[in-house]
Amino acid sequence: MTLLERLKTETRPAHDRIEKAMDLERRIATRDSYTKLLIRFYGFHGAWEEAASAVAPDKAFFESRCKTKLLTKDLKALGLSCDEITRLPQCNPLMPLPSPAAVLGSMYVVEGSTLGGAIIAREVERTLGLDGETGCAYFKSYGREIAVMWKRFGARLLEASSPEADGVIVETAQKTFDVMHDWLCEAP
Template sequence: MVSEYLKQNTAEFHDAAEKLFNAEKIFNKTFTLEDYKKIISTNYLMLLHSEDKIFNRLSGKFAEKLQLDQRKKLALIEKDRESLSIENQTASHPLEINNEHEALGMMYVIEGSTLGGNVIAKQLSKTEGFDEVTFNFFGCYQENTGLMWKNFKEVLDAAVTEENYSEVLSGAKKLYTFLLNVN
């Protein structure tokens, strides 16, 4: 299954992202509002430069199966940026998507961050200094987070054959690389 293949082959990128965002501080309650702003800013740039491209690359069959209209997050993270008074930034390098398989790999990264973001939102909502924070982006699926992730993995695993694993992985690595180097 391609979802397992991606999990195994992107683990180092996932770990690097957790390190970049000081994830350990989330659980020991030393995470600050500035740390949170960094996560929102970086994820905003990732979504700004990828979401429309990904959705445009995915064909009609994926639009319905993946409920793409419910997976758009750019407007939600823009609300978070506004409420946190984060200045506009630009990415230092472009992001290209070569095909539908790369788009699926990139979507794996975004949907995975949504899954993790739900945990982050729950944890931070119990952390001092986050009383006024609205978690529009990280809380986007609310109680349906698990179902949305399960749906995504099922569609991904059913749609991608082994000969295309490398293209899907290429997309995931591209987006992780973008995310890790966007600052």
């Protein structure tokens, strides 16, 4: 079993749990509820990117996948000021990210959510009429490059795979799902 297969199998229950708990239909039904959802994503990504960047195995690779700037763009388009955005709550506590392998495990969850974001973007556009310039840049993050970006990430994971690293990667992915669930599904 490859590391990617192991991740998919061992994180499936956590993935299903968060997907069920998110209640996306309700959270993108109105502009207000959608803004609240983006605020929660901003709080997660802001904290996660800061923690992960300190130990990311490849800074350029990591930074090309950061989403906080896209969330800031969306929140501004939805009417928040820069001051309001900088005062938004940050996800705490975040899971420990003590090593490059841990960052990769956490990135598996974040990058996987980007895949789902493409589907959510279509619903946001249909329901609220928002696009990448008017409040949906985060969910459209990689645009047409989404499959390419996922394949590159998968290749990076497989390059890092080893008996020592795989356990850390899978464990951190599971913890990331738990933290993301608790943060995103908490009543805003």
